[in-house]
Amino acid sequence: xxxxxxIADIKNRKLLPVYLLHGEEPYYIDLISDYIExxxxxxxxxGFDQTIxxxxxxxxxxxxxxxxxxxxxxxYQVIIVKEAQNLKWKGDxxxxxxxxxxxxxxTVLVLAHKxxxxxxxxxxxxxxxxxxxxxxxxxxxDDKIAPWINSFAKERGWEIHPQAAAMMAEYLGxxxxxxxxxxxxxxxxxxxxxxxxxxxxxRNIGIxxxxxxFELNTALAKREATKAFQIVSYFAANPRxxxxxxxxxxxxxxxxxxxxxxxxxxxxxxxxxxxxxVHPFFTREYDLAARSYNRRKTFDxxxxxxxxxxxxxxxxxxxxxxxxxxKELVYKILY
Numbered sequence: 001x002x003x004x005x006x007i008a009d010i011k012n013r014k015l016l017p018v019y020l021l022h023g024e025e026p027y028y029i030d031l032i033s034d035y036i037e038x039x040x041x042x043x044x045x046x047g048f049d050q051t052i053x054x055x056x057x058x059x060x061x062x063x064x065x066x067x068x069x070x071x072x073x074x075x076y077q078v079i080i081v082k083e084a085q086n087l088k089w090k091g092d093x094x095x096x097x098x099x100x101x102x103x104x105x106x107t108v109l110v111l112a113h114k115x116x117x118x119x120x121x122x123x124x125x126x127x128x129x130x131x132x133x134x135x136x137x138x139x140x141x142d143d144k145i146a147p148w149i150n151s152f153a154k155e156r157g158w159e160i161h162p163q164a165a166a167m168m169a170e171y172l173g174x175x176x177x178x179x180x181x182x183x184x185x186x187x188x189x190x191x192x193x194x195x196x197x198x199x200x201x202x203r204n205i206g207i208x209x210x211x212x213x214f215e216l217n218t219a220l221a222k223r224e225a226t227k228a229f230q231i232v233s234y235f236a237a238n239p240r241x242x243x244x245x246x247x248x249x250x251x252x253x254x255x256x257x258x259x260x261x262x263x264x265x266x267x268x269x270x271x272x273x274x275x276x277x278v279h280p281f282f283t284r285e286y287d288l289a290a291r292s293y294n295r296r297k298t299f300d301x302x303x304x305x306x307x308x309x310x311x312x313x314x315x316x317x318x319x320x321x322x323x324x325x326x327k328e329l330v331y332k333i334l335y
Contacts, residue, residue: 003028003032003135003137006019006032006133006135007031007035010032010035010036011039015040015076015108016131016132016133017100017103017104017105017107017108017109017131017132018100018109018110018128018131018132018133019032019033019109019110019111019132020111020113020118020125020132020134021110021112021113021135022111022114022117022118022134022135023114023116023135023136023137023138024115024116024117024137024138024139025139025140025176026114026137026177027176027177027180028137028176029113029114030112030114030177032110032135033080033082033110036078036108036110037050037052037078037080040076040078040108041076041078044073045071045073045074046078048071048072048073049071049072049074049076049077049078050078050080051080052080052082053066053079053080053082054081054082054083054086055081055082055083055085055086055087056083056086058087059088060088060093060096061095063079063087063096064096064098066079067103067109068099068104069104070104070106071106071107076106076107076108077106077107078107078110080110080112081109081110081111081112082112084111084113085115085116089119089122093124096124097123097127100124100128100131101131103131117136118134140176141174141277142169142173142174142253143253143276143277143278144174144277145169145174145179146162146165146166146168146169146278147165147277148179149165149179149183150162150279152179152180152183153183153187153196156183158186158187158190158192158196159195160195160196161195161196161197161198162279162281163197163198163281164196164197164201165279166214166279166282167198167201167207167209167212167214168183168205168207170213170250171205171212171213171246185204185205186201186204186205189203190204206241208234210231211230211231211234212231213242213246213247213250213251214250215227216228216231216232216247216251217250217251217254219231220289220333220334221258221285221286221288221289222288223334225334228330228334229327232323232326232327232330235247235323235326236321236322239323244312244322247326248308248312251305252302252305252309255298257278258290258298259295259298259299259302260275261276261286261287261290262290262295267287269283269284272286272287301333304332308325308329311325312325
Protein backbone atom coordinates (compact mmCIF):
# COMPACT_ATOMS: atom_id res chain seq x y z
CA UNK A 1 0.00 0.00 0.00
CA UNK A 2 1.37 3.40 -0.93
CA UNK A 3 1.12 6.67 0.98
CA UNK A 4 -1.65 8.13 -1.20
CA UNK A 5 -3.85 5.06 -0.68
CA UNK A 6 -3.27 5.17 3.07
CA ILE A 7 -4.25 8.84 3.22
CA ALA A 8 -7.30 8.22 0.99
CA ASP A 9 -8.47 5.49 3.38
CA ILE A 10 -7.96 7.76 6.38
CA LYS A 11 -10.01 10.48 4.64
CA ASN A 12 -12.79 7.93 4.19
CA ARG A 13 -12.55 7.05 7.91
CA LYS A 14 -11.20 3.56 7.18
CA LEU A 15 -8.98 3.71 10.22
CA LEU A 16 -6.85 0.85 11.46
CA PRO A 17 -5.41 0.13 14.93
CA VAL A 18 -1.75 0.50 13.96
CA TYR A 19 0.34 2.29 11.34
CA LEU A 20 3.99 1.21 11.30
CA LEU A 21 5.78 3.73 9.08
CA HIS A 22 9.46 3.03 8.56
CA GLY A 23 12.33 3.60 6.15
CA GLU A 24 15.22 5.82 5.16
CA GLU A 25 13.07 8.50 3.46
CA PRO A 26 11.29 10.55 6.16
CA TYR A 27 9.00 12.44 3.75
CA TYR A 28 6.21 9.85 3.47
CA ILE A 29 6.47 8.96 7.16
CA ASP A 30 5.92 12.61 8.08
CA LEU A 31 3.21 13.00 5.43
CA ILE A 32 1.05 10.22 6.88
CA SER A 33 1.73 10.84 10.58
CA ASP A 34 1.10 14.59 10.16
CA TYR A 35 -2.14 13.90 8.29
CA ILE A 36 -3.36 11.61 11.07
CA GLU A 37 -2.36 14.18 13.70
CA UNK A 38 -4.19 16.99 11.90
CA UNK A 39 -7.31 15.29 10.54
CA UNK A 40 -8.44 12.17 12.41
CA UNK A 41 -9.81 13.96 15.48
CA UNK A 42 -11.88 17.10 15.72
CA UNK A 43 -9.88 20.04 17.05
CA UNK A 44 -11.92 20.16 20.27
CA UNK A 45 -11.17 16.48 20.96
CA UNK A 46 -7.39 16.57 20.49
CA GLY A 47 -6.62 17.84 23.98
CA PHE A 48 -8.33 14.78 25.48
CA ASP A 49 -7.87 12.01 22.93
CA GLN A 50 -4.58 12.72 21.12
CA THR A 51 -1.22 11.85 22.62
CA ILE A 52 2.17 12.66 21.07
CA UNK A 53 5.13 10.65 22.39
CA UNK A 54 8.80 10.68 21.41
CA UNK A 55 10.84 7.50 21.19
CA UNK A 56 13.79 8.70 23.23
CA UNK A 57 11.54 10.03 26.03
CA UNK A 58 9.10 7.13 26.43
CA UNK A 59 9.02 3.38 26.96
CA UNK A 60 6.78 0.49 25.99
CA UNK A 61 4.98 0.43 29.35
CA UNK A 62 3.88 4.05 28.90
CA UNK A 63 3.04 3.44 25.24
CA UNK A 64 0.94 0.32 25.79
CA UNK A 65 -0.88 1.77 28.81
CA UNK A 66 -1.83 4.81 26.71
CA UNK A 67 -2.96 2.59 23.82
CA UNK A 68 -5.25 0.59 26.11
CA UNK A 69 -7.23 3.64 27.22
CA UNK A 70 -10.69 4.35 25.83
CA UNK A 71 -11.34 7.68 24.09
CA UNK A 72 -12.92 10.32 26.32
CA UNK A 73 -14.98 12.29 23.80
CA UNK A 74 -15.11 10.68 20.38
CA UNK A 75 -14.99 7.36 18.61
CA TYR A 76 -11.18 7.20 18.50
CA GLN A 77 -8.08 8.20 20.38
CA VAL A 78 -4.83 8.83 18.48
CA ILE A 79 -1.35 8.01 19.77
CA ILE A 80 1.61 9.06 17.64
CA VAL A 81 5.12 7.94 18.54
CA LYS A 82 7.54 10.24 16.74
CA GLU A 83 11.16 9.14 16.24
CA ALA A 84 10.05 5.61 17.14
CA GLN A 85 13.43 4.28 16.07
CA ASN A 86 14.72 5.60 19.42
CA LEU A 87 12.54 3.26 21.46
CA LYS A 88 14.47 0.47 23.21
CA TRP A 89 13.38 -2.22 20.77
CA LYS A 90 15.62 -4.83 22.38
CA GLY A 91 14.11 -4.16 25.79
CA ASP A 92 10.48 -4.64 26.80
CA UNK A 93 8.97 -4.58 23.31
CA UNK A 94 7.18 -7.85 24.15
CA UNK A 95 4.57 -5.60 25.77
CA UNK A 96 3.88 -3.95 22.42
CA UNK A 97 3.84 -7.34 20.68
CA UNK A 98 1.19 -8.60 23.08
CA UNK A 99 -0.86 -5.44 22.56
CA UNK A 100 -0.71 -5.67 18.75
CA UNK A 101 -1.98 -9.24 18.86
CA UNK A 102 -5.24 -7.87 20.26
CA UNK A 103 -5.26 -4.07 19.75
CA UNK A 104 -7.95 -1.66 20.87
CA UNK A 105 -10.20 -0.88 17.90
CA UNK A 106 -10.81 2.61 19.28
CA THR A 107 -7.06 3.43 19.29
CA VAL A 108 -5.11 4.63 16.26
CA LEU A 109 -1.46 3.96 17.05
CA VAL A 110 1.18 5.48 14.75
CA LEU A 111 4.82 4.36 14.99
CA ALA A 112 6.97 6.78 12.98
CA HIS A 113 10.24 4.85 12.67
CA LYS A 114 12.43 7.23 10.64
CA UNK A 115 15.84 7.14 8.92
CA UNK A 116 16.10 3.35 9.01
CA UNK A 117 14.21 0.25 7.97
CA UNK A 118 12.36 -1.66 10.66
CA UNK A 119 13.77 -5.16 11.17
CA UNK A 120 11.36 -7.30 9.13
CA UNK A 121 12.51 -10.42 10.97
CA UNK A 122 10.92 -9.17 14.18
CA UNK A 123 7.60 -10.72 15.11
CA UNK A 124 6.24 -7.22 15.75
CA UNK A 125 6.62 -6.43 12.04
CA UNK A 126 4.48 -9.39 10.98
CA UNK A 127 1.87 -8.75 13.68
CA UNK A 128 1.67 -5.07 12.68
CA UNK A 129 1.01 -6.11 9.06
CA UNK A 130 -1.94 -8.23 10.22
CA UNK A 131 -3.31 -5.66 12.64
CA UNK A 132 -2.98 -2.57 10.47
CA UNK A 133 -0.71 -1.00 7.86
CA UNK A 134 3.05 -1.19 7.36
CA UNK A 135 4.63 1.29 4.96
CA UNK A 136 8.30 1.25 3.99
CA UNK A 137 9.42 4.69 2.82
CA UNK A 138 12.53 4.03 0.73
CA UNK A 139 15.03 6.62 -0.49
CA UNK A 140 14.68 7.45 -4.17
CA UNK A 141 17.67 6.94 -6.43
CA ASP A 142 19.04 10.16 -7.93
CA ASP A 143 17.77 9.32 -11.42
CA LYS A 144 14.21 8.99 -10.08
CA ILE A 145 14.03 12.47 -8.55
CA ALA A 146 13.17 14.41 -11.73
CA PRO A 147 10.29 12.02 -12.67
CA TRP A 148 9.07 12.25 -9.06
CA ILE A 149 9.10 16.06 -9.27
CA ASN A 150 7.09 15.88 -12.50
CA SER A 151 4.54 13.50 -10.92
CA PHE A 152 4.21 15.60 -7.76
CA ALA A 153 3.57 18.74 -9.80
CA LYS A 154 0.92 16.96 -11.92
CA GLU A 155 -0.86 15.68 -8.82
CA ARG A 156 -1.14 19.28 -7.62
CA GLY A 157 -2.38 20.50 -11.02
CA TRP A 158 0.84 22.05 -12.38
CA GLU A 159 3.10 21.13 -15.27
CA ILE A 160 6.86 21.50 -15.05
CA HIS A 161 9.27 21.63 -17.98
CA PRO A 162 11.67 18.65 -18.07
CA GLN A 163 14.66 20.99 -17.92
CA ALA A 164 13.27 22.71 -14.82
CA ALA A 165 12.63 19.35 -13.13
CA ALA A 166 16.17 18.22 -14.01
CA MET A 167 17.68 21.42 -12.58
CA MET A 168 15.81 20.93 -9.31
CA ALA A 169 16.84 17.28 -9.11
CA GLU A 170 20.50 18.05 -9.72
CA TYR A 171 20.72 20.77 -7.09
CA LEU A 172 18.26 19.65 -4.41
CA GLY A 173 19.15 15.96 -4.43
CA UNK A 174 16.92 13.23 -3.04
CA UNK A 175 15.76 14.94 0.16
CA UNK A 176 12.06 14.89 -0.73
CA UNK A 177 11.03 17.22 2.09
CA UNK A 178 13.41 19.87 0.73
CA UNK A 179 12.18 19.26 -2.83
CA UNK A 180 8.53 19.59 -1.77
CA UNK A 181 9.23 22.83 0.10
CA UNK A 182 10.73 24.33 -3.06
CA UNK A 183 7.92 23.02 -5.26
CA UNK A 184 5.32 24.53 -2.96
CA UNK A 185 7.19 27.84 -3.14
CA UNK A 186 7.00 27.63 -6.94
CA UNK A 187 3.30 26.80 -6.84
CA UNK A 188 2.63 29.97 -4.86
CA UNK A 189 4.29 32.05 -7.57
CA UNK A 190 3.47 30.29 -10.85
CA UNK A 191 -0.14 30.15 -12.13
CA UNK A 192 -1.60 26.69 -12.77
CA UNK A 193 -2.29 27.53 -16.39
CA UNK A 194 1.42 28.07 -17.11
CA UNK A 195 4.19 25.49 -17.21
CA UNK A 196 6.89 25.90 -14.55
CA UNK A 197 10.02 26.87 -16.47
CA UNK A 198 13.77 27.14 -15.88
CA UNK A 199 13.28 30.89 -15.48
CA UNK A 200 10.84 30.21 -12.63
CA UNK A 201 13.44 27.99 -10.95
CA UNK A 202 16.00 30.82 -11.19
CA ARG A 203 13.62 33.47 -9.84
CA ASN A 204 12.12 31.47 -6.98
CA ILE A 205 14.77 28.95 -5.93
CA GLY A 206 17.97 30.77 -6.86
CA ILE A 207 19.43 28.20 -9.24
CA UNK A 208 20.86 29.99 -12.26
CA UNK A 209 19.19 28.80 -15.45
CA UNK A 210 22.36 29.51 -17.43
CA UNK A 211 25.13 28.61 -15.00
CA UNK A 212 24.39 25.23 -13.44
CA UNK A 213 25.74 21.71 -13.74
CA PHE A 214 22.84 20.75 -16.01
CA GLU A 215 23.91 23.41 -18.52
CA LEU A 216 27.57 22.43 -18.07
CA ASN A 217 26.79 18.84 -19.06
CA THR A 218 24.85 20.08 -22.09
CA ALA A 219 27.72 22.35 -23.14
CA LEU A 220 30.16 19.44 -22.85
CA ALA A 221 27.83 17.19 -24.85
CA LYS A 222 27.81 19.78 -27.63
CA ARG A 223 31.54 20.50 -27.21
CA GLU A 224 30.78 24.17 -26.64
CA ALA A 225 34.09 25.00 -24.99
CA THR A 226 33.47 28.72 -24.47
CA LYS A 227 30.19 28.13 -22.68
CA ALA A 228 31.62 25.27 -20.60
CA PHE A 229 34.47 27.46 -19.34
CA GLN A 230 32.07 30.33 -18.66
CA ILE A 231 30.02 28.03 -16.44
CA VAL A 232 32.99 26.66 -14.48
CA SER A 233 34.27 30.23 -14.04
CA TYR A 234 30.89 31.09 -12.52
CA PHE A 235 31.20 28.06 -10.22
CA ALA A 236 34.70 29.18 -9.22
CA ALA A 237 33.37 32.63 -8.30
CA ASN A 238 30.47 31.15 -6.30
CA PRO A 239 31.93 28.06 -4.57
CA ARG A 240 29.48 28.01 -1.65
CA UNK A 241 26.49 27.81 -3.96
CA UNK A 242 28.23 25.35 -6.26
CA UNK A 243 30.21 22.82 -4.16
CA UNK A 244 32.58 20.81 -6.30
CA UNK A 245 31.49 17.43 -4.91
CA UNK A 246 27.90 18.09 -6.04
CA UNK A 247 29.11 19.14 -9.50
CA UNK A 248 31.39 16.12 -9.89
CA UNK A 249 28.64 13.77 -8.74
CA UNK A 250 26.21 15.17 -11.30
CA UNK A 251 28.82 14.97 -14.06
CA UNK A 252 29.66 11.38 -13.12
CA UNK A 253 25.99 10.43 -13.35
CA UNK A 254 25.71 12.12 -16.74
CA UNK A 255 28.75 10.47 -18.30
CA UNK A 256 27.80 7.10 -16.84
CA UNK A 257 24.52 7.42 -18.75
CA UNK A 258 26.48 8.28 -21.91
CA UNK A 259 28.55 5.13 -21.47
CA UNK A 260 25.40 3.10 -20.93
CA UNK A 261 23.93 4.67 -24.08
CA UNK A 262 26.88 3.35 -26.11
CA UNK A 263 25.94 -0.21 -25.15
CA UNK A 264 22.18 0.04 -25.71
CA UNK A 265 21.07 -2.33 -28.50
CA UNK A 266 17.93 -0.25 -29.05
CA UNK A 267 18.58 3.48 -29.33
CA UNK A 268 15.03 4.55 -30.07
CA UNK A 269 13.89 7.52 -27.93
CA UNK A 270 11.46 5.34 -25.98
CA UNK A 271 14.12 2.70 -25.20
CA UNK A 272 16.73 5.33 -24.27
CA UNK A 273 14.32 7.14 -21.93
CA UNK A 274 13.38 3.86 -20.27
CA UNK A 275 16.90 2.43 -19.91
CA UNK A 276 18.61 5.65 -18.81
CA UNK A 277 15.78 6.80 -16.57
CA VAL A 278 15.50 10.19 -18.29
CA HIS A 279 12.66 12.20 -19.79
CA PRO A 280 12.23 11.59 -23.56
CA PHE A 281 12.96 15.31 -24.00
CA PHE A 282 16.65 14.59 -23.32
CA THR A 283 17.23 11.51 -25.49
CA ARG A 284 18.58 13.49 -28.45
CA GLU A 285 21.17 15.09 -26.20
CA TYR A 286 22.51 11.67 -25.18
CA ASP A 287 22.76 10.69 -28.83
CA LEU A 288 24.73 13.90 -29.50
CA ALA A 289 26.96 13.32 -26.47
CA ALA A 290 27.70 9.75 -27.58
CA ARG A 291 28.77 11.09 -30.97
CA SER A 292 31.03 13.63 -29.27
CA TYR A 293 32.64 11.06 -26.98
CA ASN A 294 33.24 7.51 -28.16
CA ARG A 295 33.36 4.61 -25.73
CA ARG A 296 37.07 4.91 -25.07
CA LYS A 297 36.87 8.65 -24.39
CA THR A 298 33.85 8.16 -22.14
CA PHE A 299 35.78 5.62 -20.07
CA ASP A 300 38.63 8.15 -19.83
CA UNK A 301 36.25 10.89 -18.70
CA UNK A 302 34.81 8.72 -15.94
CA UNK A 303 38.38 8.03 -14.80
CA UNK A 304 39.10 11.79 -14.83
CA UNK A 305 36.02 12.39 -12.68
CA UNK A 306 37.21 9.88 -10.10
CA UNK A 307 40.68 11.43 -10.14
CA UNK A 308 39.35 14.96 -9.62
CA UNK A 309 36.95 13.82 -6.93
CA UNK A 310 39.98 12.62 -4.96
CA UNK A 311 41.85 15.84 -5.73
CA UNK A 312 38.88 17.89 -4.51
CA UNK A 313 39.27 16.08 -1.19
CA UNK A 314 42.94 17.04 -0.95
CA UNK A 315 44.71 14.04 -2.46
CA UNK A 316 47.75 15.33 -4.39
CA UNK A 317 46.08 18.72 -4.74
CA UNK A 318 46.16 20.30 -1.30
CA UNK A 319 46.77 23.87 -2.46
CA UNK A 320 44.71 23.97 -5.66
CA UNK A 321 41.49 25.98 -5.70
CA UNK A 322 38.35 24.03 -6.54
CA UNK A 323 37.62 26.32 -9.47
CA UNK A 324 41.04 25.55 -10.96
CA UNK A 325 40.38 21.83 -10.56
CA UNK A 326 37.13 22.17 -12.49
CA LYS A 327 38.83 24.12 -15.27
CA GLU A 328 41.53 21.45 -15.57
CA LEU A 329 38.89 18.74 -15.65
CA VAL A 330 36.81 20.45 -18.34
CA TYR A 331 39.94 20.95 -20.45
CA LYS A 332 40.75 17.21 -20.23
CA ILE A 333 37.17 16.29 -21.13
CA LEU A 334 37.05 18.55 -24.17
CA TYR A 335 40.58 17.92 -25.45
